[in-house]
Amino acid sequence: MPITISTKTVDREFTKKIEEISGEPLTKCMQCGTCSGLCPVEATSDVSPRKLIHMVTLGQREMVMNAKFAWLCVTCYLCELRCPRGLDIPKIIEATRQVKLRSNENFIEPFEIETVMELPQIAMVSAFRKHTA
Template identity: 40%
Template sequence: MKYTIKEDPHKNELVQKVMEISGENIFSCYQCGRCSSGCPMAEFMDVLPNQVFMFLQEGDVDTLLNAKTPWICAACFTCTVRCPVGLDLAAVMEAIRELQLRKNYDYVDPYKVEDREELPPIALVSNFRKFTP
């Protein structure tokens, strides 16, 4: 069954793209809030995990693309374990990050990272994988 949004066709395409990349049906979420209540990173997020699904269901992808939440998500899968429907919010967050990274904008300049020599190389590598296209 294919779901559609009655708003802007561009937003509809982005929502469909998030669903395609993540493999999740975002319209299954009924806003119980368990993902937000169990998220260890929720206090640092500007959009709560359950609100991610709400914005997607409403077709407001721009809010999510400009939010810090997808980048703060630790992908710990607490939300997935707690979800009564079995939605994988970590996959949805990864899809949102992927859409943002496809714009080919580097969020981290390796030459401007302070204390590069003191940081473990694996921390730098994982950061660059997450924040650069």
């Protein structure tokens, strides 16, 4: 899906915040797509790691905040192992989650999970750590 960018939606502070939290210089990304080719989640998600980084670099805060990809990333580090520019992509993805969580917004609401008694405890603890503020 192509990304439609409007200059009205560019938020440079958002890009700087992601760089600050992750410690990764986003301009190093050359959009080669190697990370997307390796990512086990990309095929079933709304965007790819390459696209997410592109959106962050272009200051598209709302697009990034509305994308599900960062929450589905399993932090397997395959992308980071092969990135030709040495970017720590999982750190960038974690930074996008942090921006949402720091604004006190949860990705999942624990009290809205109806099947809570059927799920393994360890999975619940892990999900709450990653997806709630």
